[in-house]
Amino acid sequence: MHAIEGATGDAAPPSGLRERKKARTRDALIRSALELIAHKGYEGTTVDEIAAAADVSQRTFFRYFANKEEVALAVQNMVEAQFLAALRARPAGEPPLTALRNAALASWDGVGEAVTALVPIDLHVRVYRMIESTPQLLAAHLRRLxxxxxxxxxxxxxxxxxDVRTDPxxxxxxxxxxxxxRVTGKVWGENLDGDMASLRRITSEYLDQIGPALAEEWSKYGGVDQKA
Amino acid sequence: MHAIEGATGDAAPPSGLRERKKARTRDALIRSALELIAHKGYEGTTVDEIAAAADVSQRTFFRYFANKEEVALAVQNMVEAQFLAALRARPAGEPPLTALRNAALASWDGVGEAVTALVPIDLHVRVYRMIESTPQLLAAHLRRLxxxxxxxxxxxxxxxxxDVRTDPxxxxxxxxxxxxxRVTGKVWGENLDGDMASLRRITSEYLDQIGPALAEEWSKYGGVDQKA
DNA sequence: GATATTATGGCAGTCGCTGACACTTGACAA
DNA sequence: TTGTCAAGTGTCAGCGACTGCCATAATATC
Known part of the structure; x- marks a missing residue:
């Protein structure tokens, strides 16, 4: 329903030769795009180049992706879809915030392979940093978020x-x-250790800080715990 | 320093004739742009039209604004600068969250006249709704936020x-x-009463809900108060 | 009033993106 | 297998956003 879904998120096994071919073209476009973008920057990469690298015409490119941003965010998009799925998979008993937190942590697990199936993870990480540092791309990213x-x-x-419409x-x-x-992702992107372990650590740490940060007074270290 | 400032935020009184003229052209461009955008939509409005309506060439338009988004967000941008200024003006004694809250509420006050000096407020409100509903514009808006x-x-x-770099x-x-x-603004934009009073009410109400929303369990109505 | 600055306009050109049309290729049934 | 239909692709023409370049016109400075 939401546009988020479409990002290779539907794990429909390609049956016909036609669909397999389409998937291959799409993947080729993504790979070519990320490779070029990581290498020459987002604005430094033209759609023509991406299309050429994937051996299709520019027109075909735009039949797969609505715009240049979309390819660049394709993998990131997949990751987010993973996260939503992970939330749906959380046991009903968990309180809301806990469910969100656990969904985030859990989704980092499966996501590694899902990404690698498309592109090498380090390429993805490099593109992620590109996203954060390219205004146009960051804007599009924030909108999808x-x-x-x-x-x-x-x-x-x-x-x-x-009901979401009545209870805020x-x-x-x-x-x-x-x-x-978002702060988590940003900080992680800025630091040099682009591994999953540090991401998990920062995430947990920052989520723990949300209570203290909202407290009235900030004690110098750590802070009040807001739970009950 | 940050790009936010530049939005007519520097209250430098125009001295020379040259600068006054520049300010007039800039304002004319903003007015023309918002008028056209409110009337024909963002994507339905071309830069040529905006420039023509302000009696300058397209080339000149791009000397005043880096891109079409910028002119559409010019007023909104001013509002945000107001907010930052309001925060700076908060007494040192206030706890962080309280300062932010009061800054928001306080900035709604002065902002009315500041906006009206440029465009009628109802035009601004119509454009605000445009921003929320136009993907490209929303993206740019979120990035500035x-x-x-x-x-x-x-x-x-x-x-x-x-230090922000050491303490998260x-x-x-x-x-x-x-x-x-953001939720506040969104909900306000969706509802039909586009007046400041309802914005204040929603803001206060929602900020009060942040404690309960983060609590472990949600009681059906209202909820726990997190303060100390 | 001469001269240095700075704003503006016009033009050519690139890039993102779209509609229209013709062509090729895979799907499916006779 | 073959013929038909649907779907994917390429080419081309064209629009709109945006930029660099150069000539010109308007202020500022002395």
Missing amino acids: AELEEGLAEEIGRREGL RPRILVAAFSGVM | AELEEGLAEEIGRREGL RPRILVAAFSGVM
């Missing part, structure tokens, strides 16, 4: 048995959570 | 006497706060 938040809020609402708490929770996750 | 968050975090850090709490707080503010 906003869409994702919609999906997350809906799911939280569903879990807690309330799901959206508020997700907004706060996503904000923190 | 991310920049604003940087500024806010820095200011919070300064107030609390800690300022960023985390601001991220959570901004997330909630």
